[in-house]
Each structure stands twice: as C-alpha cells, then as structure tokens.
Amino acid sequence: xxxxxxxxxxxxxxxxxxxxxPYPLSFPVSEIPPISLPTASEEDLVRRLQARDESALxxxxxxxxxxxxxxxxxxxxxxxVAEDVLQEALVKIWNSFPAYDPGKGRLxxxxxxxxxxxxxxxxxxxxxxxxxxxxxxxxxxxxxRMPAPDSFxxxxxxxQEIVKTLVPEQRQIIxxxxxxxxxxxxxxxxLKLPLGTVKTRARTAIKLLSKLIR
Amino acid sequence: xxxxxTYIESGILEQYALGLLAPNERAAVEAEAARQPAVAQxxxxxxxxxxxxxxxxxxxxxxxxxxxxxxxxxAQVALPTPVAAAPVASAGLRADVDALARPQPAPGxxxxxxLAAAPAPAGRSxxxxxxxxxxxxxxxxxxxxxxxxxxxxxxLVAMQGNQNRLAANTMVVEKKLGEIRQQNEVLRxxxxxxxxxxxxxxxxxxxxxVLFNAKTRRVYVDVQHLPAPPAGRQYQLWALNNGKPVxxxxxxxxxxxxxxxxxxxxxxxxxxxxxxxxxxxxxASPTMPIQAMGTI
Numbered sequence: 001x002x003x004x005x006x007x008x009x010x011x012x013x014x015x016x017x018x019x020x021x022p023y024p025l026s027f028p029v030s031e032i033p034p035i036s037l038p039t040a041s042e043e044d045l046v047r048r049l050q051a052r053d054e055s056a057l058x059x060x061x062x063x064x065x066x067x068x069x070x071x072x073x074x075x076x077x078x079x080x081v082a083e084d085v086l087q088e089a090l091v092k093i094w095n096s097f098p099a100y101d102p103g104k105g106r107l108x109x110x111x112x113x114x115x116x117x118x119x120x121x122x123x124x125x126x127x128x129x130x131x132x133x134x135x136x137x138x139x140x141x142x143x144x145r146m147p148a149p150d151s152f153x154x155x156x157x158x159x160q161e162i163v164k165t166l167v168p169e170q171r172q173i174i175x176x177x178x179x180x181x182x183x184x185x186x187x188x189x190x191l192k193l194p195l196g197t198v199k200t201r202a203r204t205a206i207k208l209l210s211k212l213i214r
Numbered sequence: 215x216x217x218x219x220t221y222i223e224s225g226i227l228e229q230y231a232l233g234l235l236a237p238n239e240r241a242a243v244e245a246e247a248a249r250q251p252a253v254a255q256x257x258x259x260x261x262x263x264x265x266x267x268x269x270x271x272x273x274x275x276x277x278x279x280x281x282x283x284x285x286x287x288x289a290q291v292a293l294p295t296p297v298a299a300a301p302v303a304s305a306g307l308r309a310d311v312d313a314l315a316r317p318q319p320a321p322g323x324x325x326x327x328x329l330a331a332a333p334a335p336a337g338r339s340x341x342x343x344x345x346x347x348x349x350x351x352x353x354x355x356x357x358x359x360x361x362x363x364x365x366x367x368x369x370l371v372a373m374q375g376n377q378n379r380l381a382a383n384t385m386v387v388e389k390k391l392g393e394i395r396q397q398n399e400v401l402r403x404x405x406x407x408x409x410x411x412x413x414x415x416x417x418x419x420x421x422x423x424v425l426f427n428a429k430t431r432r433v434y435v436d437v438q439h440l441p442a443p444p445a446g447r448q449y450q451l452w453a454l455n456n457g458k459p460v461x462x463x464x465x466x467x468x469x470x471x472x473x474x475x476x477x478x479x480x481x482x483x484x485x486x487x488x489x490x491x492x493x494x495x496x497x498a499s500p501t502m503p504i505q506a507m508g509t510i
Contacts, residue, residue, distance in 0.1 A: 052340060053347070054288060054292075055347065057284065057288065057291065061280065061283070061284055062280075065283075067268050067271070068268075069273055069275055069279075070268070070272040071268045071271055073273065083276070083282070083283060086283060087283045087286050087287055090283065091291060094287070095291075106265070109231075109264070109265055112265065112268050116233065117233055161270070162270050177228070177232055178232065178264065178268075183229070183234050184228070184229065199223075202225065202228055203223070203225065203228065206228060206259075206263045206264075209263035209267055210259045210262055210266070213262055
C-alpha cells in the first residue's frame with residue numbers, strides 16, 4: 001500500500017513515423033536536401049559530373065536551374081514548355097558531359113548554350129509549324145515592352161542593374177539575340193537598321209554588361 | 215593590335231558567344247583567340263557578360279518542379295545512353311546547335327562529329343555505375359532506417375513498460391478508492407451504531423470500535439490499537455447475544471493493524487462485542503480471555 005505512483009513523464013519522443021513495409025531501393029528525390037550554392041564549387045561539380053556521379057545532378061540543379069529556367073522560359077514563354085526543355089537540357093548536359101572541356105570555357109557558359117539552343121530549337125520548330133517567322137519576332141517585341149512578370153525575383157539586383165544600364169534600344173537588341181535566337185543581320189532586317197548599327201549597339205551593350213560584373 | 219581590334223569590331227565574337235556560327239567558323243574564331251590574347255580576353259569578357267545577363271533573368275522555380283524534373287532526369291539518365299538523334303536538318307543558321315555539346319575542335323584540327331554519342335560498353339558501365347550508386351544509396355538508406363527503427367522500437371518498449379506500470383498503479387488506486395468510498399458510506403450511514411471496545415484491565419491500551427447495523431445485520435470492525443498477535447494466534451470478534459458469544463469472524467492482519475475498516479460476519483442481534491486472541495483460523499467458541507469489550 002505504501003508504493004508510490006511512479007512519476008510518469010512522457011519525455012520519450014518517437015522519431016517521425018517511418019513508412020512500414022519494404023524500404024525503397026533508393027531515396028525519393030525529395031529526400032535529398034537542397035544544397036545551397038556555396039557548398040558546391042564549380043570545379044567540384046565538374047569533377048563529379050565527369051566521374052558520372054548522378055547525385056551531382058541534384059547539386060547541378062540547385063545551382064543552375066533558376067538561371068537556366070529563367071532563360072528558357074524567357075525564350076519559350078510558357079512555364080510548362082520551359083520545364084520540359086529544362087529537363088531535356090539536363091539530360092543532354094549529362095549525356096554530353098564527357099565532351100565538356102573546362103579549359104575551353106566556364107561550365108555556366110557551356111550549359112547556358114545547350115539550354116538556349118534547345119529552347120530556341122523548340123520555338124523554331126513551333127514557328128515552323130505555324131508558318132511565319134515574323135510572328136515570333138512580334139511576340140518577342142511585345143514581350144519586350146511588357147513589364148517583367150512577378151515571378152522574376154524582385155530582389156534580384158541583376159535585372160534592375162541591366163534596366164538601369166542599358167538603353168531600351170540596346171536591351172532590345174540583346175534580348176533578340178539572346179532570347180530570340182536571331183542573327184545580327186536578322187535583327188537588322190527586322191528593326192530596319194543598318195547592320196553596322198546593330199553590331200555597334202550589341203557590342204556597346206555587352207561592354208556595359210561586362211562592366212557590371214566587375 | 216590593329217589586326218585584333220578590327221577582328222573584335224567585326225562582331226564575330228558575339229556571334230560565336232551566341233552560338234550563331236557554323237563549325238568551321240567556330241574553329242576559325244578559336245584559332246584566332248589562341249593566336250591573339252586580346253581576342254581571347256574579349257571573348258571571355260563577352261561570355262561573362264552573357265552569363266551575367268542570363269543570371270539576371272534567374273527565376274524562382276515553380277513549386278514541385280524540382281522533384282518532377284530531377285526524378286525524370288535521373289530516370290532517363292539511368293537508362294543506357296540512346297544513340298544521339300541525328301541533328302535536325304535545319305538550315306546552316308542552327309546547324310551548330312548540337313556542335314556546342316560536342317568537343318570544341320582545337321584550332322587546326324579537323325572537325326570530327328561523332329555520329330553515336332557513346333559506344334555500347336560505356337553505356338553498360340554507366341548502367342553498372344548507376345546501379346552501384348543506387349545500391350550504395352539503398353544500403354545507406356537501409357542503415358539509417360534500421361537504426362531509426364531500432365530507436366523507435368526501444369522507445370516503444372519503454373513506453374509500454376511505463377503504460378503497464380501506470381495501468382497497474384491505476385488499478386491499485388481504484389481498489390483503494392473503492393474501499394475508502396465503502397468505508398465512507400459506512401461511517402456516514404446513520405443506521406450504524408458505534409460500539410467502543412475498551413481494553414480489559416489485562417490489556418488497558420487496547421482500543422477498537424465495532425460498527426453495527428441492526429437492520430442490515432452488517433458488522434464492521436475498526437481497530438485503533440491492538441498489539442500485533444503472537445505467532446499462531448489471530449484476533450477473533452464475538453457478538454454477545456443474551457450472554458452467549460456468537461462468532462463474528464477473525465480479523466485479517468490488515469484489519470488488526472488498523473489499516474482499514476473490515477467487514478465481519480453478519481450478526482442478527484447483539485448487546486455487546488468482544489475480541490479474543492484465538493488460534494489462527496478462529497474457534498467455534500472463545501477459548502481465550504477477552505482482550506477488549508464494549509456494550510451497545
């Protein structure tokens with residue numbers, strides 16, 4: 001009768017519920033924690049991709065997908081299409097990686113070109129079906145005049161800097177060249193400008209951009 | 215210097231950086247860059263400018279996209295590399311699109327475009343590597359899950375032990391509560407008469423009470439103080455009816471020690487109660503001297 005009630009405290013926390021049943025063969029992608037940029041250096045990433053380390057693709061995604069998706073979606077103008085193109089680009093980057101030579105250029109330039117080219121191919125094939133080429137340019141010029149969509153990072157200084165630095169005529173040419181996939185002569189033709197003017201404006205714009213980096 | 219400046223001004227480096235040149239033109243630009251540092255520097259600067267431009271257009275990615283894209287890509291990558299699709303037969307303008315993904319030919323070298331992306335053995339070893347990576351991930355995952363499961367199991371056992379103790383404890387408390395409630399009912403019942411049993415001159419310190427309900431014939435004993443019975447002996451309660459002792463039952467050790475009110479045998483009629491020390495089990499009639507006694 002003297003026994004006292006044991007002091008019961010529920011301090012034991014069960015670990016989060018664990019799925020019963022057979023364990024998955026590998027982790028679902030969502031279990032791979034996103035890794036912030038500074039943890040994966042470009043050299044490290046290149047080395048791991050060269051070693052055919054598939055987990056490096058996740059690092060690659062976390063590091064480059066926002067920029068690649070930004071460029072691709074700017075070119076194809078629809079997020080669903082951009083997502084497909086980004087996926088294609090990642091597969092292509094993986095498959096072509098043995099051909100990448102770090103001595104000949106930075107990884108970002110290389111993957112940007114692959115992504116841009118796939119995206120431009122996408123709109124080219126679409127325009128081909130539709131028929132006219134001018135359609136695309138008109139779209140592109142219309143997009144040019146539209147304010148940046150909300151999904152563009154408002155805190156992103158880069159875009160604001162560019163808007164501040166380039167005059168609209170310069171930005172229009174750079175956008176047509178970079179997001180429209182046009183040659184300088186095609187731009188000259190479309191904008192009814194002498195080819196020399198287009199070249200000069202493009203060069204000036206690029207010079208201004210490279211000054212922003214320093 | 216003059217020479218390189220003219221070359222830079224021609225706009226061909228921008229064309230190169232934008233991927234607008236045919237393979238032979240690309241090779242020419244690379245040769246020029248290798249020959250003139252000013253050209254190489256200008257080219258690097260242009261490429262960096264475009265990187266900056268692209269980065270400035272970086273977007274927040276739509277939710278769920280990471281899982282969707284990565285799982286599809288990893289699934290495709292795990293398959294053997296398909297033979298590279300023949301380049302789309304587009305006009306010269308975009309013919310170099312795929313060339314970008316291939317090794318950029320060193321200056322002077324012939325442009326060699328491999329038709330197949332990778333020979334079969336590479337595909338197989340890639341598969342093997344993918345399988346190894348998957349196996350390692352799986353092993354690591356199993357290890358983590360196993361240790362989590364073990365921990366959870368230990369904690370569960372500890373919890374169940376605690377729960378059992380708690381349940382046992384609750385039963386004890388409930389039993390005790392039931393007894394106390396019953397005693398309380400008896401004590402508060404006006405029908406019960408309290409009969410104080412006082413120690414005889416032989417044992418003056420002894421004191422007990424009998425609670426007797428003449429209607430229900432119930433008898434309870436409530437010991438205040440009785441010495442512990444010697445070995446082989448037990449206290450027995452007697453009801454005295456018209457001078458004749460009637461057995462009212464033996465007192466358990468608990469009752470004798472005064473731990474609780476104990477119900478005794480029902481008694482139809484009594485004028486007094488007495489307690490004797492009898493051999494264990496009790497006697498049919500008292501064989502020992504009375505230890506305490508009281509009249510109603």
